[in-house]
Amino acid sequence: MIKDMIPGFELFQPTEIESALELLDRFGEDGWALAGGYDSLDWFKNRGKHPEAVIDLQGLAELNRIVEIPNGIEIGALTTLTEIENNPTIRERFGLLAEAASKVASPQIRNAGTLGGNLCQDARCWYYRYGVSCYRAGGNTCYASAPEALNREHAIFGVNRCVAVTPSDTAVALVALDAEMVIRNSGGERIINAEDFFMEPSSDITRMTVLEPSELLTAIRVPNTWIDADFYFEKVTDRNSWDFALVSIASAIKNSDGQINDARIVCGAVQCIPRRLENVEAMIRGRVQDENTAAQAGALAVQNAEPLNYNHFKIPLMENLVKRAVRG
Numbered sequence: 001m002i003k004d005m006i007p008g009f010e011l012f013q014p015t016e017i018e019s020a021l022e023l024l025d026r027f028g029e030d031g032w033a034l035a036g037g038y039d040s041l042d043w044f045k046n047r048g049k050h051p052e053a054v055i056d057l058q059g060l061a062e063l064n065r066i067v068e069i070p071n072g073i074e075i076g077a078l079t080t081l082t083e084i085e086n087n088p089t090i091r092e093r094f095g096l097l098a099e100a101a102s103k104v105a106s107p108q109i110r111n112a113g114t115l116g117g118n119l120c121q122d123a124r125c126w127y128y129r130y131g132v133s134c135y136r137a138g139g140n141t142c143y144a145s146a147p148e149a150l151n152r153e154h155a156i157f158g159v160n161r162c163v164a165v166t167p168s169d170t171a172v173a174l175v176a177l178d179a180e181m182v183i184r185n186s187g188g189e190r191i192i193n194a195e196d197f198f199m200e201p202s203s204d205i206t207r208m209t210v211l212e213p214s215e216l217l218t219a220i221r222v223p224n225t226w227i228d229a230d231f232y233f234e235k236v237t238d239r240n241s242w243d244f245a246l247v248s249i250a251s252a253i254k255n256s257d258g259q260i261n262d263a264r265i266v267c268g269a270v271q272c273i274p275r276r277l278e279n280v281e282a283m284i285r286g287r288v289q290d291e292n293t294a295a296q297a298g299a300l301a302v303q304n305a306e307p308l309n310y311n312h313f314k315i316p317l318m319e320n321l322v323k324r325a326v327r328g
Contacts, residue, residue: 006044006045010052012056013058014055014056014057017060017184020055020057021184021214021216024214026053028213028214032051032054032055033055036112038112039121057216058078063078063218064083066084068089072224073094074221075115076218077116077216079114082107082110084098094177094227096250097170097173100235124164126144127144127149128162144163147309149309152246152313153244155271155308156306156311158271160202161201162205163272164272166272166273168274169248171274172233178193179220180193181194181197181220182218182220182221183216196210198210198272198274226254229253231250231252232249232250232251233248233250234248236317244269247318248269249265249322253284255328258289259286261285277300280297280301280326283300284297289326291327298319298320302322
């Protein structure tokens, strides 16, 4: 379970992306890419993960930037959450992301924590985090789904052996903004939609994202598609800071004369991946933006939810968050 010391490892501090990728190639699953370090160092200590090599990415200056691109902005994966929260361009055009970044943990953590690190966090499940041999850790059971388990923070949708949820606050905002992830390895680059970046347990229960051991998330591209939309972000937690979401929501809604023309609505902390509510989006398109539409959207959003023993409260909570987002 909880350990009181971090095992030894070999530390590398490359200053060029090519060098970092070569190291990730060389060490494979025995290597560990370190961004801000807040999630990583906990893993080394608490779960007893023993990487042979840690590749510290802080020297990769080109991954810490926010630049204009032809159809939006590109944010380097090592850009801190504080920079994203305070950047004038992001605040003006992509306020949804700025708001989500401002709700991560505490100001001290946001000063060093990076966007890439926030997106690539591993599961926060109590059982997995502290060393039991569950499905995600290579075992043959899910301790969090047992009747007597501590599972109030866990999933109410998409359960497939593992009931852990995505811990990232920025993930829901980027999926709502239809962002793209830029992923590199020594052989080249691939770009995938933010919505497809996160891994369902049914696809690979050992990973939270599609990143392979030899790959690096280098940038996030946010298109201008939704800059004229009305944004809504809300994160419900037990405490105002230093806490993960019980349920969160991010929405971008385009409307004119009180009628909804288009929408993207995403919930966090209800499924292993950010849960995009495509059925709700389809239902509200063309509808008047009023209380009736909001009520129907909330009810539709929680259909087919399957709560565990101690997280039934997430159903009315999620329903109400969807109502607020649709009301605007």
